[in-house]
Amino acid sequence: MSIDLSHFDLVAENDIVVVPVDKLVDVATYLRGQGFEYFVYCCAAHYPASESEPDRALVEYRLRRLPAEDVALRLWIPSSDACPSLAGLWQAADWQEREQFDLVGVRFAGHPDLRRIMLPEDWPGHPLRRDYAIDTRHFPWR
Amino acid sequence: MAVGHGHLPEPVAALIRARAAVPNPHLDVESYDPEGDLLVLNLGPQHPSTHGVLRVKLYLDGEVCIKAVPYLGYLHRGVEKLCEKLTYVQITPIVDKNDYVAAFSNELAINMGFETLLGVEPPPRAQHIRALGAEMQRVASHLLWIGTFGLDMGGALGGGATLFMHTFRERESILDCFEVLTGSRFHYNTLQVGGCRHDIPAGWETLVRQTFATISARIEEYESFVRTNAIFLARTRGVGVVDAELALSLGVSGPVLRASGVDYDLRRDRPYGLYRELKVNVATASAGDCQARFEVRLAEMRESIRLVNLLLDGVPEGPINVLKAVKLPGTVKPKPGIGYAAIESPRGELGTWVVADGSDKPYRCKIRGPSLHALSLLPYLAPGQNLSDIIVTLGSLDPIMGEVDR
Structure with a gap:
């Protein structure tokens, strides 16, 4: 069973909805009002620039209406842009978005406290980006 | 007062x-x-x-x-980056170290994520072994929690380490069962994409039955430790009350959520593997305080023991891996796609979000650990609390830092 989002001109395929960046907050607010109160995760994956696409990130939010109705909101964010934050709607988004910022380097606009969460504050780069050089040694006594 | x-x-x-x-x-x-x-x-x-x-x-x-x-981050080991650099079959022993007191659940979650992408389903015998292992691990993990919770409260339970020593004795006997099955006590490396690596050895069922019969009796003992202990009750009752709405918004799952009155368990509500055929009784409590979380975990242990005995009755014969049986695990290459699979680990919803690009390594692998979400309750629970109550509240949330930091 999938949720009806036709008034946003969006189609849910199984439980996945590809959302344009400018509609994310509206869709999320609507879903919050429809009883999707359980925040499952916020994940991001980095895709380096190719011939057809610029450097970008895939961000996915999964929300759940108990007991078992899921919606996964999937967005493509160009690296030059920021993703709108959902921390005002679900408290869990606070730490989850901080983690994705820290590791993947996606910036979240409107986040109350966008700091690194896993790595030290002065860590260079975002390790889960595909162009991160893992051969470079990082010494703990920088 | x-x-x-x-x-x-x-x-x-x-x-x-x-x-x-x-x-x-x-x-x-x-x-x-x-x-x-x-x-x-x-x-x-x-x-x-x-x-x-x-x-x-x-x-x-x-x-x-x-x-x-x-x-956070003192135990960050870059597991998700390691997952990108290793093949699908090499990842299982790495994720063992995430939630290091419930390694079996980690293996189950990550391999189910990969199986979602591959579109394979383990054979019935492997499903039985998986469910058995997961339930045994739940009892072992909750035993450890009860012991350390006793330590957190210092002298409340007869000189601090008494309850700890009792529960660790029982946990040790469960680890012995795992050792007979897999050869390891903590980090099993026993599940593979498509099934299991180790089959049930002869005489194992008797050993498990005996072990859990003993533990079943000992749970009564733990209850008698705390039921009449005025200090335990004073330090847990009404302390660290979790509001159900906040808990859902923070993505909290597992015993912490159920102790706040939300009747939600992935084994029953989003069944996977053998749980599609199994009826699981979900324990809940309504108070939402530390005592309620204790009660829920105690009831879950009883339910898990019942399930272990039930599962031991009906282990079917047959292969234990749907892919071809090999000593050295073969390579798997899922088609490009994105998959999510979640299980009910002892701490709640343990999920794996995997992006495949058609190669033998995941493009991106995110582990959604329940401990991180449980720990994110602390900034909301601690204000207004006494310092000593913060320790009890933190202990009752049962965060495992290996899983929080990954």
Whole structure:
């Protein structure tokens, strides 16, 4: 069973909805009002620039209406842009978005406290980006 | 009676409680009442009560917390980056070390994520072994929690380490069962994409039955430790009350959520593997305090023991891996796609989000650990609490830092 989002001109395929960046907050607010109160995760994956696409990130939010109705909101964010934050709607988004910022380097606009969460504050780069050089040694006594 | 403010005159305690009444994790302490005598205290990172290496910066007014800021990452080992650099079959032993007291659940979650992408389903015998292992692991994990929770409360349970020693004795016997099955006590490396690596050896069923019959009787003993213990009740009842709505919004799952009155368990509500045919009785409590979380975990142990005995009755014969049986695991290459699979680990919803690009390594693999979400309750629970109650609250959330930091 999938949720009806036709008034946003969006189609849910199984439980996945590809959302344009400018509609994310509206869709999320609507879903919050429809009883999707359980925040499952916020994940991001980095895709380096190719011939057809610029450097970008895939961000996915999964929300759940108990007991078992899921919606996964999937967005493509160009690296030059920021993703709108959902921390005002679900408290869990606070730490989850901080983690994705820290590791993947996606910036979240409107986040109350966008700091690194896993790595030290002065860590260079975002390790889960595909162009991160893992051969470079990082010494703990920088 | 004002719990936890016994040493302060009641008007003063009430004043401080009123100041800290609205929990705000983003509170600006600079603008805090200048009359209040603020003390900044670092709890951890090296402290037994922080269950690993967690640092919490506490802003205290007297002994009452105004704001708590957890600092994570002391145990960050880059597991998700490692997953990108290893093949699908090499990842299982790495994720064992995430939630290091429930390694079997980690293996189950990650392999189910990969199986979703591959579109394979393990054969019935492997499903039985998986469900058996998961339930045995749940009992072992909860036993460890009860013991360390007793430690967190110091002398409340007969000199601190008494309950700890009792539960570790029983946990050890479960680890012995795992050792007979897989050859390892903690980090099993026993599940593979498509099934299991180790088959049930002869005589194992008898061993497991005996072990769990003993534990079943001993659970009564733990209950008798605490039911009549006035100190245990005074320190857990009404302490760290979790609001169900906040818990859902924070993505909290597992026993912490169920102790707040939300009747939700992935084994029943989003069944996977053998749980599609199995009826699981879900334990809940409504109070939402530390005592309720204790009750829920105790009831879950009983239910898991029932399931273990039930599962041992009906282990079918047959292969244990749907892919071709090999000593050295073969390579798998899922088609490009994105998959998510979640299980009910002892701490709640343990999920795996995998992006495949058609190669033999995941493009991106995110582990959604329940401990991180449970720990994110702390900035909301700590304000207004006494320092000693914060330790009990933190312990009752059962965060495993290996899974929080990954």
